[in-house]
Amino acid sequence: MMKPRQSAEVAMRVYVDESLCQGHTLCAMTAPDVFHLREDDGHSYVAVTEFTPEVMQAARRAASTCPEQAIVIEES
Amino acid sequence: MTDIVDRHFEDGRIVVDFDQHSLEYQARSAELSHELRGKCPVTWSNNYGGFWVVTALDEVAEMYKHPELFSAVKDPDPTSNFRGIQIPDANPQVSSGFLEMDPPEQLDFRRVLNPFLSPAAITKWEPLVHDFTHACLDEVIEAGRFDFIDDLVNIVPAVLTMAMLGVPLSEWDMYCEPMHAMVYTPPDSPDLPRVQQMGMEMVGGLIQNVAAARANPRPGIIKALVEAEVNGQPLDDFGILGTVFLVVGGGLDTTTAFTSSVWQWLFQNPTEKARLLADHSLLDLATEEFLRFFTPAQGDARTVTQDCEVAGYKFSEGDRVLLSFAMPNRDPKHFPDPDSVVLDRFPNRHAAFGLGNHRCIGSNIARMQFKTIMWETLQRIPEYTIDDDGVDRYETIGVINGYKHMPTSFAPGVRQGPGFAETIATWQSRLDDEAAAER
Numbered sequence: 001m002m003k004p005r006q007s008a009e010v011a012m013r014v015y016v017d018e019s020l021c022q023g024h025t026l027c028a029m030t031a032p033d034v035f036h037l038r039e040d041d042g043h044s045y046v047a048v049t050e051f052t053p054e055v056m057q058a059a060r061r062a063a064s065t066c067p068e069q070a071i072v073i074e075e076s
Numbered sequence: 077m078t079d080i081v082d083r084h085f086e087d088g089r090i091v092v093d094f095d096q097h098s099l100e101y102q103a104r105s106a107e108l109s110h111e112l113r114g115k116c117p118v119t120w121s122n123n124y125g126g127f128w129v130v131t132a133l134d135e136v137a138e139m140y141k142h143p144e145l146f147s148a149v150k151d152p153d154p155t156s157n158f159r160g161i162q163i164p165d166a167n168p169q170v171s172s173g174f175l176e177m178d179p180p181e182q183l184d185f186r187r188v189l190n191p192f193l194s195p196a197a198i199t200k201w202e203p204l205v206h207d208f209t210h211a212c213l214d215e216v217i218e219a220g221r222f223d224f225i226d227d228l229v230n231i232v233p234a235v236l237t238m239a240m241l242g243v244p245l246s247e248w249d250m251y252c253e254p255m256h257a258m259v260y261t262p263p264d265s266p267d268l269p270r271v272q273q274m275g276m277e278m279v280g281g282l283i284q285n286v287a288a289a290r291a292n293p294r295p296g297i298i299k300a301l302v303e304a305e306v307n308g309q310p311l312d313d314f315g316i317l318g319t320v321f322l323v324v325g326g327g328l329d330t331t332t333a334f335t336s337s338v339w340q341w342l343f344q345n346p347t348e349k350a351r352l353l354a355d356h357s358l359l360d361l362a363t364e365e366f367l368r369f370f371t372p373a374q375g376d377a378r379t380v381t382q383d384c385e386v387a388g389y390k391f392s393e394g395d396r397v398l399l400s401f402a403m404p405n406r407d408p409k410h411f412p413d414p415d416s417v418v419l420d421r422f423p424n425r426h427a428a429f430g431l432g433n434h435r436c437i438g439s440n441i442a443r444m445q446f447k448t449i450m451w452e453t454l455q456r457i458p459e460y461t462i463d464d465d466g467v468d469r470y471e472t473i474g475v476i477n478g479y480k481h482m483p484t485s486f487a488p489g490v491r492q493g494p495g496f497a498e499t500i501a502t503w504q505s506r507l508d509d510e511a512a513a514e515r
Contacts, residue, residue, distance in 0.1 A: 025439070
């Protein structure tokens with residue numbers, strides 16, 4: 001599905017664990033360009049496909065305020 | 077964590093004399109949360125037949141992730157340990173709808189309501205909240221005094237709830253008083269039978285509205301419930317009523333309680349009020365901080381379904397557990413300086429809307445209402461005085477941390493628009509036109 005962008009050092013991506021997200025919406029408040037809310041239930045999904053350093057920084061910020069800790073940051 | 081378990085739980089439990097309905101909890105719940113958490117994140121109270129009380133955020137969050145171990149179910153058989161989400165279970169005959177169910181059944185009900193309560197869906201109601209806020213203010217603005225609760229925040233959420241249910245807006249006051257009384261009346265109050273009677277009368281009104289919705293469906297939540305299928309079966313009246321009751325309860329009391337708490341705090345902290353008024357962009361973060369600090373719904377109970385160990389703590393089948401929202405919101409591990417309101421606090425992963433599969437389904441509408449009512453009211457009445465002698469807090473805040481009355485005075489202003497009755501008529505006519513267009 002999402003294709004991680006390769007940087008010189010590490011591949012990074014972010015996704016929302018749907019089994020944990022309960023629709024608190026704080027991620028979309030914090031990083032509205034990265035996280036969008038589904039029309040039907042307001043649960044979050046990652047709306048970008050390019051995981052630039054700016055996106056990752058915004059995603060980390062959102063992850064820190066997620067009540068369910070449902071945002072997964074992968075750096076490999 | 078393992079150390080705490082070994083020290084305290086294998087050969088006993090830390091017993092505390094904790095009662096969330098007590099005057100002590102009403103007066104100093106934050107200090108109590110620190111005392112309890114300091115002893116252990118999971119302690120045992122012998123009150124109300126005995127229950128665990130969980131006060132730290134990590135532990136509460138972990139437990140709410142396991143509905144298969146911590147059940148919300150209320151068993152209609154009053155001798156069963158499965159007594160639902162309140163300790164004690166003051167109304168064994170009345171279930172709080174899908175709040176007292178577990179997945180997957182609970183999620184089926186949420187799927188019916190979600191389309192009405194998602195962030196996308198609620199934007200259409202913001203003008204209604206705006207208009208009724210100003211209508212209420214126009215009724216009092218020339219007098220220079222009002223009761224913030226009776227004249228404003230009891231009314232606007234109630235009218236909005238009627239609109240969303242699809243019942244006549246004028247019925248808002250049928251539900252207001254019984255709903256508030258049911259949450260602030262302590263379980264041992266001599267007034268309880270009267271309050272239960274009022275509750276039954278309100279249910280009678282709801283039954284009529286469900287029947288009306290079957291005969292002549294109007295757009296809204298009741299119509300959606302009447303037409304819904306859960307497990308391939310239409311809902312019976314009991315299932316519909318339980319859900320409507322929950323929408324009314326969630327819609328009418330929590331937002332009222334929360335907004336009142338903030339109104340009082342802003343009066344007591346004029347510098348912070350001025351800071352907020354000068355910077356609308358602060359409102360989002362400030363709202364989350366107010367939610368953390370003034371957590372309206374104090375927490376829910378669960379029943380342990382089997383012997384288990386969760387977050388390092390051992391529980392036995394049938395144990396009752398109070399998983400607090402308010403006390404973990406003061407957990408210094410996650411909230412530095414937890415007993416101060418920091419308007420721009422971040423991160424702020426508070427538990428005010430609950431955690432896990434029962435996250436407050438109305439959280440989006442609650443935020444929208446709070447922000448709209450508070451902001452619009454502060455524009456009209458930026459300076460005010462609350463008469464402390466007239467402030468009447470809920471006798472128990474064990475369910476909802478709220479107030480009954482909050483008399484407020486201010487420099488008289490001028491009316492800006494139509495009053496309340498005319499606004500009801502205007503909006504009713506608009507909603508009727510929408511309903512006709514949908515047929």
